[in-house]
Amino acid sequence: MCQLLGMNCNVPTDICFSFAGFQARGGATDVHSDGWGIAFFEGRGTRVFLEPLASCSSPLAGVVRSYPIHSENVIAHIRKATQGVVALENTHPFMRELWGRYWIFAHNGHLPDFAPELDGSFTPVGDTDSERAFCWLLQNLRQRFASRPPSQAQLFETLHQLTLEVGALGAFNFLLSNGDCLFAHCSTRLSYIIRQAPFAVAHLSDQDLSIDFSDVTTPDDRVAVIATVPLTDNEAWTTMPSGSLWLFEEGAPVTHRLTVTAPQPPDA
């Protein structure tokens, strides 16, 4: 299994503090040493840093940690390979373009029996179940809305239906963003925290590092951080229920819906 980290903000914010804790889990404080990646949206553009190595000892991860890229939507991933060899093409997050916007996707889970028909509009480059699921999601979005992007409500509704379908086949925790908002699906494990005024001191769980967010924010800033396992040990993170899809926008969860259906009676 892998770990996910996401950030969604109402003003461009750097993720250096959270990434410092997350990076340590890639081979130092945890076992996810088969690659790491992080994608930053800056307006419509994206920057994606990928490396099929342990993040804890990666020189490039050190640069990302100390180089403050300001972004409203960030998705990061550290990998413990379950399907697909350790290689750059299997390193998350993955990127595609749809409707003239980049889409970024990272997955934590295992979908061994997910082998959908793909029509060639989005084709995996590597051989992970994760990239296959991403391609299938985008293919379905394009099929349903053709060349005209849907409203955010329609997009959430459609992703909910598609996530129900894939989620029934295995663990499907994911983060997905088109730069405007961030979708988070908790299949088995995902938490979030909203940081807003009054800001306080946060302390990482994975190393002895603190930050006083009141020193680096303005009163209107709002930041949502989403992670497989909470990154700090002195803040109250919200555990998302298993089987729930969330939409984060401007640093807050604006809607969420269950993606598990109630068990059916045997003869229904």
Added chain:
Amino acid sequence: MCQLLGMNCNVPTDICFSFAGFQARGGATDVHSDGWGIAFFEGRGTRVFLEPLASCSSPLAGVVRSYPIHSENVIAHIRKATQGVVALENTHPFMRELWGRYWIFAHNGHLPDFAPELDGSFTPVGDTDSERAFCWLLQNLRQRFASRPPSQAQLFETLHQLTLEVGALGAFNFLLSNGDCLFAHCSTRLSYIIRQAPFAVAHLSDQDLSIDFSDVTTPDDRVAVIATVPLTDNEAWTTMPSGSLWLFEEGAPVTHRLTVTAPQPPDA
């Protein structure tokens, strides 16, 4: 106008030496200070570094210059904006996926009247003529070959036809790679050099830096470097004729063809 740098090799090779000279042209020895980017293929995977800043003073470009990523196909670009604002989404090279492979494209030129019909299969995210041309090329490749990738000969033939069409509208120097080979189109200015045994010392034009390639190669290595303007001042670069499309594979030019048609008699 911008500048291009490409590399195609028969064994994974780092581009640190060439990039050191190229980077200096982004604001130090030349005026291309509106952004820079570089894409490395490693097997089927790609790493793309982009920054909408002058490369000569970019901390990230410094990292790329000193961090030896070994790749068989590399495309880099430094930008002097002519169309599209200075922004990450307008920074070359651009990436899309087609037939389960990433495609990387960078352009030097100006196509002010190129406004083709796009069917939504590949849509520009930014607002450069370059990304529009890239999307149009890929759309045409997909239309002609559907979901089955063509042979390399068919691919070259089709790109030749498409390049004739776009090249008639303005300056269209470009580098394009799918990780297997590298296509280079010289519309107005592009040169290349092949480095192979016996290897010798090369000295950069843009800074006082030399390398003895015999120290860092094996006798079977072969590397093609393609650049808008030769990067070294003690080697014999080949100037490509204006209006020629080239295919580089395994570090050598394997075919090329003219993309200018002879002027027609007035009443033909």
